[in-house]
Amino acid sequence: MSLTDSAAVDVARSASIASRQLATLSNTSRNDALTALHQALDQNRDTILAANARDVEAATKAADSGDLNHSVLKRLDLSRPGKYDDMLQGILDVRDLEDPIGKVTLRTLLDEGLTLERVSCPIGVLLIIFEARPEVIANIAALAIKSGNAAILKGGKESIESFTAIAKVVSEAIAGSRVPVSSVQLVKTRDAVSALLAQDAYIDLVIPRGSNELVRFVKENTKIPVLGHADGLCSAYIHADANIDTAVKVIVDSKTDYPAACNALETLLVHEDVLESVFPEVAKALIKKGVSLRCDSASQAALAKSLTTDQLSQVRSASEADYSTEFLDLILAVKSVTKTDSAESAVEAAIAHINTHHSKHTDIIITESRSLANLFMNSIDSAGVFWNASSRFADGMRFGFGTEVGISTNKIHSRGPVGLEGLTIYKYLIQGNGHAAGDYHDGAEGRKYLHKRLPINE
Amino acid sequence: MSLTDSAAVDVARSASIASRQLATLSNTSRNDALTALHQALDQNRDTILAANARDVEAATKAADSGDLNHSVLKRLDLSRPGKYDDMLQGILDVRDLEDPIGKVTLRTLLDEGLTLERVSCPIGVLLIIFEARPEVIANIAALAIKSGNAAILKGGKESIESFTAIAKVVSEAIAGSRVPVSSVQLVKTRDAVSALLAQDAYIDLVIPRGSNELVRFVKENTKIPVLGHADGLCSAYIHADANIDTAVKVIVDSKTDYPAACNALETLLVHEDVLESVFPEVAKALIKKGVSLRCDSASQAALAKSLTTDQLSQVRSASEADYSTEFLDLILAVKSVTKTDSAESAVEAAIAHINTHHSKHTDIIITESRSLANLFMNSIDSAGVFWNASSRFADGMRFGFGTEVGISTNKIHSRGPVGLEGLTIYKYLIQGNGHAAGDYHDGAEGRKYLHKRLPINE
Numbered sequence: 001m002s003l004t005d006s007a008a009v010d011v012a013r014s015a016s017i018a019s020r021q022l023a024t025l026s027n028t029s030r031n032d033a034l035t036a037l038h039q040a041l042d043q044n045r046d047t048i049l050a051a052n053a054r055d056v057e058a059a060t061k062a063a064d065s066g067d068l069n070h071s072v073l074k075r076l077d078l079s080r081p082g083k084y085d086d087m088l089q090g091i092l093d094v095r096d097l098e099d100p101i102g103k104v105t106l107r108t109l110l111d112e113g114l115t116l117e118r119v120s121c122p123i124g125v126l127l128i129i130f131e132a133r134p135e136v137i138a139n140i141a142a143l144a145i146k147s148g149n150a151a152i153l154k155g156g157k158e159s160i161e162s163f164t165a166i167a168k169v170v171s172e173a174i175a176g177s178r179v180p181v182s183s184v185q186l187v188k189t190r191d192a193v194s195a196l197l198a199q200d201a202y203i204d205l206v207i208p209r210g211s212n213e214l215v216r217f218v219k220e221n222t223k224i225p226v227l228g229h230a231d232g233l234c235s236a237y238i239h240a241d242a243n244i245d246t247a248v249k250v251i252v253d254s255k256t257d258y259p260a261a262c263n264a265l266e267t268l269l270v271h272e273d274v275l276e277s278v279f280p281e282v283a284k285a286l287i288k289k290g291v292s293l294r295c296d297s298a299s300q301a302a303l304a305k306s307l308t309t310d311q312l313s314q315v316r317s318a319s320e321a322d323y324s325t326e327f328l329d330l331i332l333a334v335k336s337v338t339k340t341d342s343a344e345s346a347v348e349a350a351i352a353h354i355n356t357h358h359s360k361h362t363d364i365i366i367t368e369s370r371s372l373a374n375l376f377m378n379s380i381d382s383a384g385v386f387w388n389a390s391s392r393f394a395d396g397m398r399f400g401f402g403t404e405v406g407i408s409t410n411k412i413h414s415r416g417p418v419g420l421e422g423l424t425i426y427k428y429l430i431q432g433n434g435h436a437a438g439d440y441h442d443g444a445e446g447r448k449y450l451h452k453r454l455p456i457n458e
Numbered sequence: 459m460s461l462t463d464s465a466a467v468d469v470a471r472s473a474s475i476a477s478r479q480l481a482t483l484s485n486t487s488r489n490d491a492l493t494a495l496h497q498a499l500d501q502n503r504d505t506i507l508a509a510n511a512r513d514v515e516a517a518t519k520a521a522d523s524g525d526l527n528h529s530v531l532k533r534l535d536l537s538r539p540g541k542y543d544d545m546l547q548g549i550l551d552v553r554d555l556e557d558p559i560g561k562v563t564l565r566t567l568l569d570e571g572l573t574l575e576r577v578s579c580p581i582g583v584l585l586i587i588f589e590a591r592p593e594v595i596a597n598i599a600a601l602a603i604k605s606g607n608a609a610i611l612k613g614g615k616e617s618i619e620s621f622t623a624i625a626k627v628v629s630e631a632i633a634g635s636r637v638p639v640s641s642v643q644l645v646k647t648r649d650a651v652s653a654l655l656a657q658d659a660y661i662d663l664v665i666p667r668g669s670n671e672l673v674r675f676v677k678e679n680t681k682i683p684v685l686g687h688a689d690g691l692c693s694a695y696i697h698a699d700a701n702i703d704t705a706v707k708v709i710v711d712s713k714t715d716y717p718a719a720c721n722a723l724e725t726l727l728v729h730e731d732v733l734e735s736v737f738p739e740v741a742k743a744l745i746k747k748g749v750s751l752r753c754d755s756a757s758q759a760a761l762a763k764s765l766t767t768d769q770l771s772q773v774r775s776a777s778e779a780d781y782s783t784e785f786l787d788l789i790l791a792v793k794s795v796t797k798t799d800s801a802e803s804a805v806e807a808a809i810a811h812i813n814t815h816h817s818k819h820t821d822i823i824i825t826e827s828r829s830l831a832n833l834f835m836n837s838i839d840s841a842g843v844f845w846n847a848s849s850r851f852a853d854g855m856r857f858g859f860g861t862e863v864g865i866s867t868n869k870i871h872s873r874g875p876v877g878l879e880g881l882t883i884y885k886y887l888i889q890g891n892g893h894a895a896g897d898y899h900d901g902a903e904g905r906k907y908l909h910k911r912l913p914i915n916e
Binding site: 019020023114123204373382383393414427433 | 477478479481482566568572574579581582662663677678681683701703704707708710711715809813831833835836837839840841842843844845846847848850851852853856857858868869870871872873874875883884885886887888889890891892893894895896897898907909
């Protein structure tokens with residue numbers, strides 16, 4: 001299928017129609033479809049892995065000739081030990097989560113016989129755009145079906161063979177369930193993205209899964225709300241009262257546990273009073289782990305006093321751009337903070353720096369003071385603000401959400417790690433028996449609203 | 459001030475900085491500012507009403523010469539009995555609502571000494587664009603301050619004198635409080651809207667308050683999320699088992715209680731089996747209230763059998779466009795529904811018609827069957843789905859929310875009548891004492907997450 005604009009309309013409209021039917025299915029019906037999906041992917045393992053091997057072969061050639069980054073190979077390869085089984089288990093894990101649909105979150109007696117309820121429901125149609133990882137198809141199909149949303153999936157060209165093979169199995173598995181076939185549609189055409197991003201009449205939410213460039217492209221080319229984050233510029237502030245062990249442990253983990261992750265630390269701010277006490281210990285531990293430091297003059301001068309020549313080879317002067325850079329590597333920008341003309345204290349200078357430079361993802365403070373931590377947590381405008389704990393905890397699995405659609409740096413709807421709940425919205429239901437609003441207008445005979453809060457579970 | 463792009467940046471950036479400080483204020487500090495605002499507007503009543511009288515005078519001239527719709531005059535006039543006092547009382551009502559900020563909605567023990575909390579917080583910076591109603595300034599300023607959000611208000615040219623007078627009083631009142639002055643900024647320049655809508659780096663949410671055209675213009679000209687609704691095309695379906703009294707009462711109220719409102723009924727669908735029983739009674743009651751009916755052939759034929767010639771003068775044939783028209787007047791489109799090739803039953807045909815034509819605002823069903831009502835409520839993709847109750851109940855005051863920012867037809871964040879809660883989001887806070895994520899990786903020595911749900915109130 002060549003995905004012209006009219007074809008994109010057809011895909012989006014059929015997804016929209018399917019989404020309404022999907023919204024009426026019970027949790028059992030949705031779970032049955034996931035069981036069938038799991039079984040089909042298990043039974044067709046050999047076919048899918050053979051298709052995946054063709055993708056890996058083509059990608060290896062492209063990587064060897066310099067046309068593709070080698071890191072893509074690892075993400076593409078479904079035959080790595082445990083990867084296929086993890087994908088299969090993920091479907092069952094999602095199936096066994098609590099039903100996110102039909103939860104009553106508000107119940108009010110407006111008047112005798114007139115009851116208002118707010119009930120969670122699916123959002124409608126999701127468009128998921130991803131790059132190399134083929135297991136995302138199974139993962140997202142499971143999340144969409146569990147949350148009662150229709151999903152349109154658009155994969156990258158590197159995974160085209162895997163994608164085609166998995167798509168066939170997914171469609172056949174769903175066809176045998178009560179979930180409408182158009183609930184999960186897989187679009188392969190290379191130029192489909194722009195046409196799909198224009199379907200704001202039918203698509204309710206776009207979830208890009210891939211590089212920062214992909215997310216930025218999507219955000220700039222659609223009117224549909226986008227759930228995700230383009231950058232992960234996480235910062236830490238070490239206060240004057242910081243415990244040395246806490247500072248070393250948290251900062252080293254934040255920077256080095258997985259430097260390529262969006263929740264890795266990129267900027268370290270240090271109170272001027274501990275530049276020669278806490279900071280050198282942190283710096284030594286980072287340097288030992290292979291981290292290069294890019295320092296402002298005060299922090300660099302402090303290190304010059306206590307580090308060996310060998311250690312200092314990993315320290316250099318920072319440029320202003322370093323404080324706005326997501327290195328995704330063993331590099332850390334360092335800046336000392338102090339009371340200034342515009343900041344009444346070092347912590348206020350740190351807060352101002354972070355709120356100006358960060359990407360609203362996750363920022364942390366190292367301090368022994370609860371009141372200072374509270375000020376920091378209230379003032380920093382990020383999805384996550386952590387006190388004496390690593391930025392690497394910003395993750396749906398670590399938060400105990402069971403699964404994660406992605407991490408959002410949006411300011412509305414969902415923020416931080418987004419689980420199934422982030423794929424739901426609510427509707428207001430009223431049950432009456434012939435109630436008219438005109439009977440409640442002001443005047444001698446107007447009825448009065450009771451507005452009595454009722455228990456949620458009854 | 460001429461609001462060039464750079465001036466718009468200054469307004470938005472200063473609002474952003476103020477919002478961070480505002481986010482740290484206690485409920486008491488925010489309430490004190492509202493008390494001061496109330497007092498200042500009370501004391502300056504004469505000055506503000508004099509300014510408003512100049513707006514009304516200019517608007518009257520414009521209306522008389524045909525340059526302005528007369529309906530604007532009524533909305534503009536602050537001197538109408540009770541209007542100014544209502545505006546003042548509204549500030550105190552908002553002040554006395556429960557604090558929407560700092561509510562813990564999730565608390566999880568991740569591990570010993572490592573606690574995760576999800577806490578409600580302000581969104582950040584709101585841009586409110588409104589037309590004639592000058593009391594919106596006080597209303598929105600109160601809502602913004604109570605919810606800890608900074609607000610940029612842009613008024614229409616008809617209310618420029620009132621706006622200037624109120625703006626001065628608001629700024630002076632806030633200057634005497636702990637709320638930063640830049641938390642509420644009032645922008646008067648006529649061409650400011652486009653420049654402000656471009657400030658997506660600083661502004662987090664746009665709330666247009668005014669005509670459908672205004673909302674549509676805003677939605678089409680900004681990357682910032684927009685909270686609101688452009689249309690209110692509400693529909694009702696009368697099922698074969700409908701109680702006649704319920705149908706008459708609910709349909710007449712939905713259509714005639716306030717026809718210009720967004721929650722007024724615009725389309726009526728009738729099961730074919732009751733075209734000659736329930737429907738003529740509903741039609742007679744509507745016609746008695748002055749409603750004109752635009753019917754499909756089957757419903758028109760049914761009325762021809764039982765209505766008088768006089769009554770039939772208010773009945774004519776519907777065009778296809780009538781089913782997509784928000785009349786905002788005493789006109790109702792009527793269509794009979796029946797089982798079709800694509801719909802297994804009349805109710806499914808009604809659901810399909812509504813989901814294709816409605817604006818996702820509010821739709822209603824008249825039936826005596828709970829299972830049918832549930833099917834309808836699950837299938838209709840609207841912010842509100844009401845059973846045997848008027849569409850006119852779709853309103854924040856009637857829902858018991860105390861106040862309302864507007865009614866949203868969005869599919870994410872907030873849906874339906876939006877109260878203070880809709881002006882909040884949340885952040886995730888973690889408190890640890892030197893916890894590193896690396897300690898929890900798989901392997902013999904890896905620690906295990908506890909993920910123990912803790913009580914919310916402790």
